[in-house]
Amino acid sequence: xxxxxxxxxxxxxxxxxxxxxxxxxxxxxxxxxxxxxxxxxxxxxxxxxxxxxxxxxxxxxxxxxxxxxxxxxxxxxxxxxxxxxxxxxxxxxxxxxxxxxxxxxxxxxxxxxxxx
Amino acid sequence: xxxxxxxxxxxxxxxxxxxxxxxxxxxxxxxxxxxxxxxxxxxxxxxxxxxxxxxxxxxxxxxxxxxxxxxxxxxxxxxxxxxxxxxxxxxxxxxxxxxxxxxxxxxxxxx
Numbered sequence: 097x098x099x100x101x102x103x104x105x106x107x108x109x110x111x112x113x114x115x116x117x118x119x120x121x122x123x124x125x126x127x128x129x130x131x132x133x134x135x136x137x138x139x140x141x142x143x144x145x146x147x148x149x150x151x152x153x154x155x156x157x158x159x160x161x162x163x164x165x166x167x168x169x170x171x172x173x174x175x176x177x178x179x180x181x182x183x184x185x186x187x188x189x190x191x192x193x194x195x196x197x198x199x200x201x202x203x204x205x206x207x208x209x210x211x212x
Numbered sequence: 213x214x215x216x217x218x219x220x221x222x223x224x225x226x227x228x229x230x231x232x233x234x235x236x237x238x239x240x241x242x243x244x245x246x247x248x249x250x251x252x253x254x255x256x257x258x259x260x261x262x263x264x265x266x267x268x269x270x271x272x273x274x275x276x277x278x279x280x281x282x283x284x285x286x287x288x289x290x291x292x293x294x295x296x297x298x299x300x301x302x303x304x305x306x307x308x309x310x311x312x313x314x315x316x317x318x319x320x321x322x323x
Contacts, residue, residue, distance in 0.1 A: 100254070127309065129309070136315065136316075137315055137316075138216070138300055138302075138312075138313030138314050138315045138316055139255070139300070139302075139311070139313045140313075141310050141311065141312070144309055144310065146309070152309075152310070154310075155310070187254050187255075189254065191309075200257050200260075201257070201311075202254075203253075203254025203255050203256070204254050205252060205253050205254055206252075206253075206254055
């Protein structure tokens, strides 16, 4: 398919374990975003990648969260020592460029993370 | 910090009815975005607004950029079952790429 894909679609883990969430953006899209969506809430910005520039990590809630993007394509969001408050849907989006007024963010279906 | 307040939180409507929802902010926005999220999916952009007073349509959907630049409205005419979902407003803050989002308006159609 041509859309943004994310894996796994669901992840259940125990408190204290590490998890990795994967995002495959649309081919050719240089910008990639990670968001967190808690139940009944809007989306919370986590991190932004644009080409080879240093990522904007200003939205990461703690140092347990990190993300990387290899080769300007696939991205992995890692949460270390998971806590119950990390339970949420993690959404990835990509766009061709990063200027809002000329570009659209295309979202993947998300990974639903449940920390027991 | 900047916040977007959406209302109503949820709506129960009959098929065929018109729907109105709005989004307000305490600060000025230069762009307003309206997204729809279906269950188990990511949000999809419906309408983007770039100028105060702008009125833009997408099929049965019409959105307006408030003149004060602190609010926006989304209307859906003659609702159908596939309109069910959560509608979010969003706008860029500080940078051009970082969006803040409202908490959403959940649309439910009565059987």
